[in-house]
Amino acid sequence: MPHEVLKIDGLTKLRSGRPVLRDVSLSVAAGERVALLGHNGAGKSTLIKIALGLLSPDGGSVRVAGAVPGSGPARLATAFLPEAVSFHGALTGREQLSLLARLAGTGTGPVAGLLERVGLADAADRRIRTYSKGMRQRLGLAQVMLGKPAVALLDEPTSGLDPISRQDLYAIIDELAAQGTAVLIASHALTEVEARTDRIAILRQGELVANDTLRNLSRRAGLPTRLRIVVRGGLADQMAAETGGTRVNGASVDVECGPDTKMEALRRFASMPDRVEDIEMTPPGLEDLYRHFAQEGKQ
Numbered sequence: 513m514p515h516e517v518l519k520i521d522g523l524t525k526l527r528s529g530r531p532v533l534r535d536v537s538l539s540v541a542a543g544e545r546v547a548l549l550g551h552n553g554a555g556k557s558t559l560i561k562i563a564l565g566l567l568s569p570d571g572g573s574v575r576v577a578g579a580v581p582g583s584g585p586a587r588l589a590t591a592f593l594p595e596a597v598s599f600h601g602a603l604t605g606r607e608q609l610s611l612l613a614r615l616a617g618t619g620t621g622p623v624a625g626l627l628e629r630v631g632l633a634d635a636a637d638r639r640i641r642t643y644s645k646g647m648r649q650r651l652g653l654a655q656v657m658l659g660k661p662a663v664a665l666l667d668e669p670t671s672g673l674d675p676i677s678r679q680d681l682y683a684i685i686d687e688l689a690a691q692g693t694a695v696l697i698a699s700h701a702l703t704e705v706e707a708r709t710d711r712i713a714i715l716r717q718g719e720l721v722a723n724d725t726l727r728n729l730s731r732r733a734g735l736p737t738r739l740r741i742v743v744r745g746g747l748a749d750q751m752a753a754e755t756g757g758t759r760v761n762g763a764s765v766d767v768e769c770g771p772d773t774k775m776e777a778l779r780r781f782a783s784m785p786d787r788v789e790d791i792e793m794t795p796p797g798l799e800d801l802y803r804h805f806a807q808e809g810k811q
């Protein structure tokens with residue numbers, strides 16, 4: 513049994529008398545990275561605020577490392593990285609992290625190593641006000657790593673960052689998970705969480721409509737895989753007509769296959785070496801799945 517350090521059971525929350533979270537159950541185990549997705553207003557921030565103990569539930573229960581959010585033990589076990597982390601601009605990165613380390617009771621021992629790890633060793637003695645947004649987010653992650661938290665809640669951690677900074681940040685998040693932290697990442701950036709998380713949870717208007725691995729969600733959604741058949745010498749029209757596929761250019765035909773028919777179709781095309789030169793396969797991605805689950809039933 514995985515050790516579930518963030519455990520949310522039947523969580524309901526009303527805001528201004530309206531339910532913004534409805535019977536949400538979601539757990540994150542030690543070392544697991546879970547993406548929390550949903551449209552604006554779906555309830556992601558509310559869920560994170562409840563896990564931080566900033567809002568209290570109206571129904572159900574939330575436990576962080578077995579403790580009630582907001583309690584002493586839960587606070588020690590939880591780290592939070594907001595979308596735009598704000599620090600004291602007049603302090604240097606090293607001063608800020610040392611201050612936080614003393615407040616957290618960890619001592620300043622790990623500070624230099626952490627600054628190195630998040631790529632801020634060279635900038636450690638510059639004032640934070642001179643840092644770019646990416647550098648501030650990295651300092652935020654150094655802070656998250658400082659306490660070796662049982663649970664890390666990251667709210668849009670890469671928003672506004674360039675692609676390289678995003679990759680850097682995810683590499684640090686991977687390391688955080690590898691050291692045993694349960695990581696919950698609220699995000700709108702589908703393509704990056706697709707490769708960087710173990711499980712996908714999708715909120716739609718306060719309800720959890722998906723909570724599984726990408727592979728299992730794909731299977732459940734039954735979304736088609738696209739086979740692009742690269743056809744030899746001028747046979748694209750004929751192939752399109754025979755298969756009901758769509759000709760994309762003079763040499764290729766796209767055929768969509770459901771999960772049940774994919775292998776059969778692959779075998780069929782592979783057995784036509786005189787007509788088929790190549791087969792490219794594109795499985796449904798997170799964007800397709802997100803559209804399926806986040807908008808299902810919504811007109």
Ligand SMILES: Nc1ncnc2c1ncn2[C@@H]1O[C@H](COP(=O)(O)OP(=O)(O)OP(=O)(O)O)[C@@H](O)[C@H]1O
Pocket residue numbers: 527528532550551552553554555556557558559
């Ligand atoms: N302080 C508040 N008082 C009343 N309702 C609120 C308050 N804050 C948020 N809400 C409502 O709660 C619902 C969920 O909002 P929440 O901020 O949790 O969504 P979100 O998924 O984090 O959205 P986003 O992606 O825009 O950050 C929304 O309908 C929002 O209008």
